[in-house]
Amino acid sequence: TLGADKAYDVTDFVGELRSRSVTPHIAIDGHLSKTGKPRKTAIDRRTLRHAGYAVSQRCRKRIEEVFGWIKASAGLAKVKFRGRARVDAAFKLALAAYNLIRLPRLLGATA
Template identity: 60%
Template sequence: MFSKNRDRLLEGDIAAKFLSAVLAQPKVKRLLSTDHFSVDGTLIEAWASMKSVKPKDGSGEPPAEGGRAKRGSGLPWPQTLERHTCLDHRSGCPALSQGQRQGGQAVLYGTWLDGNRHGLLVDACLTLADGHAEPVAALHMVEPRADRPQAITLGADKAYDAEDFVNELRSMKVTPHVAQNTSGRSSAIDGRTTRHSGYAVSQRIRKRIEEAFGWIKVVAGQHKTRFRGRDRIGWAFTFTAAAYNLVRLPKLMAETG
């Protein structure tokens, strides 16, 4: 058992190092953005039926039907975005906790961070699809890049328009270029942000990440993972991010000389 767990951790470490090695190449580094980023996520169907999800209390009953807690649905957010706690169910599938139910399948949530300059993926994070882990993943990935004197920006869609998330970004000196969600509520993004021309630019460029989603889910087969266990699914998720960059780099290098 120890050997298997060690191998899984090693696989995940190798995938992260592989992505870092691709981005560290001198010809690649000049294509990366250091000031402006975008974040978004996509659902990944796990190789596990929701029948394998069992309550922690040992009752043996599967969780009730229904989707995940959606942002803006009126359900409470975590008390803090710095720590994400597990929910009330777990899967019999090794190392796979429960996520959203979709067609009877357990679903995880993959989040990418890309540089706005050329849309290359610079980080990846796999979490539970419970409606709260996605902003935590975004903060986790952007925080190391915010450790610099000059402020950076982070573009995101209106699903990330929540006061807690926006305040956490500002506390890290990250300008939140988040799309405003004004559907029956007030937005956490105000004129301090929207009045700048860079906000509109970020809103336009952040949509490039959808191209990565399409390639990774259709071409790389990540719509439904073929692995079991969050460690191995996370390895595949990060590895395909590196592969996406490698596919795009020859054309980008040719265009930029």
């Protein structure tokens, strides 16, 4: 399987994955077109009916929440550093802060 963002919900990309025997677990782009109709999706019902697709989308949401928190709360939406090493250090520090914020909830879940 291959998980991807809704930007990859394109017929050519999904067709190429299927030709390589890869199941696309791509988020469906449900935006409305200019005419008000829902956008056509390349993901068919045979993929949507499996429980693995739903699990994949829940895992994807949890990962996206981390990046959303880093952008919004940790201030990394617009990086103020230059150079790969400094940006990498800022990103790792933001991830460590996120883990510290989650720690009480994780410890409470095991108790």
